[in-house]
Amino acid sequence: MEQQTKQNLRIIPLGGCEEVGRNMTVFEYKKDILILDMGLQFPEEDMPGIDYVIPNIEYLKGKERNIQGVIFSHGHLDHIGAAPILLKKLGNPFIIGRPLTIEMIKHRQEDFSKGSSKTLRTTYINNIQKKMHLGSFTASFFRIDHSIMDAVGTIIETPVATVIHPGDWMIEHKPTGRDEIEYTYLAKLKRPTILMLESLGSTNSKKSVTEEQMLNNLYNLITSAPGRIIITTFSSQILRIKEILDYASRIGKKVALDGFSMKLNMEIAKKLGYIKVEKDTIIPIGKIMNFPNNKIIVICTGAQGEEMSALSRIVSGDHRFIKIRKSDTIVFSSSVIPGNERTIQRLKDNIYRLSDHVLHSDIMDVHASGHSNIEDIKNIISQIKPDYFIPVYANHFMLKEAAKIAYNMGFPEDKVFVPDNGSIIQFNKKGAEILKEKVPTNYIFVDGLGVGDVGEIVLRDRQMLAKDGMFVIVAVVDKQTGKVKGSPDIISRGFVYLRESKELLQQTRKKVIETIEKSTTSGGIINWIYTKNKVRNTLGDFLFQKTQRRPMVLPVIIEV
Structure with a gap:
């Protein structure tokens, strides 16, 4: 492959442009490299025995010393999940992120290898106005809305172009206690500007559920529940859990948290001072029998039907302290991650057999998505007014639909690039193009302690056996x-x-x-x-x- 030595900015997605997950993007100018995110992808049904899939970093072999840093946009696993493996392989480059994101990476690093978090070289983005000079790149940051605290957008300025990358994003309409975020100031950045936009919402024409609507519905369910209320959600929904805790404290109910990742994330948030909980509001899960049923709220993991999660153990009858009763109210305050549809349907079927009060987003607005819709995509494009548009972080058909939105807004076709994993999009003073060559992006499977030792042949054998x-x-x-x-x-x-x-x-x-x-x-x-x-x-x-x-x-x- 031709070496990158001229004054070209190369943008190379190593994952996240043909699937939901495995998000990782390489930015290369001359010999300097900057990386955004290192995510994992959860296994699909035709990947028996695989724990997760990570990006292929073959393109970066021999270039480790050129890596100026790795920026993490937020703490979801599809953006940080591969970090413990890939950071080590790349010689532990400098990592940059908001406090919650970095702390979550540290804990994941410890889970992978005891004591390894001490080798991390970290810089916390404590001030959103912070600017960082990383070789040929100047990185700065901007506020975005997403379903996890400390999510951040990234601006990467180079001599030939300025990249604007919100990471995963949404527009929170009528947010509680603050103004709606505006992005018009990003239109004033040094041109040409390139908007790389997560496009999961490019096929969603439904009106967004506001945070206020969702919380009011949850509050009403908590107040009127005839017995215990069990709310299952993502462990990263720290702000939502905090709101439920505050409301429980106001009305005199007790909250039990269950699920390792949920307890861990809450401890990290408390340590950072992001959450302050009334002393007697949270109780151990083993103490719920000491209180009347209608005074108990359980918030647990397992909304995606994960095999060993708290909710799965409750439903199967294997939980030590909770057996579902007909009077219990079960609330799915979560969306369905693509690929998990059948698993979640089976989980719901089993819960409906056990409880007479089951609520989810098909029935009531009990979840607000962390992703955009078609109108939000139009809104952010019109505010930022980029010179180039690159839809990313979604399946290919979603990227194509996002491109159509841009075309319908008057974007010239030669200013919109729909990449595959491994595409090389090159920018210079003369313009931009997608090169014919691609970098390797085949799946790297993680199975137990093995990384990459399960190849296509082994997987095919497993599929045949299954x-x-x-x-x-x-x-x-x-x-x-x-x-x-x-x-x-x-x-x-x-x-x-x-x-x-x-x-x-x-x-x-x-x-x-x-x-x-x-x-x-x-x-x-x-x-x-x-x-x-x-x-x-x-x-x-x-x-x-x-x-x-x-x-x-x-x-x-x-x-x-």
Whole structure:
């Protein structure tokens, strides 16, 4: 690949432009590199056994010393989740973020490797007006609204262009206790300006639920609940949890928090002074039986149906202190992350069997999204008035829809770039273009402690095992004559139930003996590798013909 030495600004998304998650963008000017975010992507249904997916940083190998810093826009896992792995691989570059974001990264780092947070080189954005000179880049920041505290937008100024990147964002209409954020001042930045806009809302034409509407609905449910009220939400919704805690304190109810990440995030927020809670409002989850049911609020994790989350354990009956009763009110104060639809539907089905009072966004406005809608996208583009527009941080179809919004607002087509992961968008004094070459962005799978050791072939094997099962043949062969001794043993897992498939097994054994003896009794030296492959292929075709399924066939030939 051509080296970046001229006065070009290159913008390279390593993830986040073909999926929801894995957000990471490289900015390169001459030899200097600045990175925005290092997120993970949760596994899809066709990724059995995978914990999560992280960006591929092959493009940055050999350029580690050129990295001037890594800016983190906010503390959601799709923006910080890969940091413990990637920061180490890149030689622990300088990291920049708001206090809550940096503290969340530190705790994630400790979870990954004890004591590793001490190696981090950090700069806190305590003042939003802060400007930082990072090699050829000048970074500054601006306020945005999102569903987590301390989210921040980033301005990256270079000699050839100025990048405006809100990260994940929304426009909070009629916010509680403050004015609505305006972005018109960003139109005065040094030109040309490039707006890189998270575009998850490009297909959403619904009117946004305001924070005030959502909180009023939650307050009414809390007040009128006939028994306990269990509210499940994202552990990062610290401000929402704080509002519920304040309201509970005012009306004399007790709150129990459940879920490791939720308790951890609340402790971090309290440590930073972001939250102050009345002493007796929060109680341990084990003490809820000491109070009347209608005086108890439980706020827990598990809104996405995560297997070991607090809500999943409550619903399955495995929770030590909570068994759902018909009088309990269950509230999903959360949205559905794309890819989790089936899991959440099953969770809701099970909850509806246990409780007569279940509320979610399809029924009542009990959640305010942290993302925009079509009108908000039009609004922010019209306020910032950028010279170039790059939709990012969403599936490809959403990026295309965001581009259409820009076109309909009068944007010239040559000023709008819809990138793929790995695209190189190059800016200089003459203009801008997407280069034909791309950088590697294939999935890097994390499975337990293994990073990248599960490749496409291993994943394909897992998919095959999950779909059609496994069929093992063990045959004993006389190495002198090439004849099969006795009857081959068959082990089947996830393919057919052996006791009910006697005819198929009999035919299979016959086919195995026939195939082995054809391959081994023709005279000369026996090629055992060829024989195994022949058995695998012949048996695979035979089983498909009989069952229309292709299990993984594993022949084991023992020479005696």
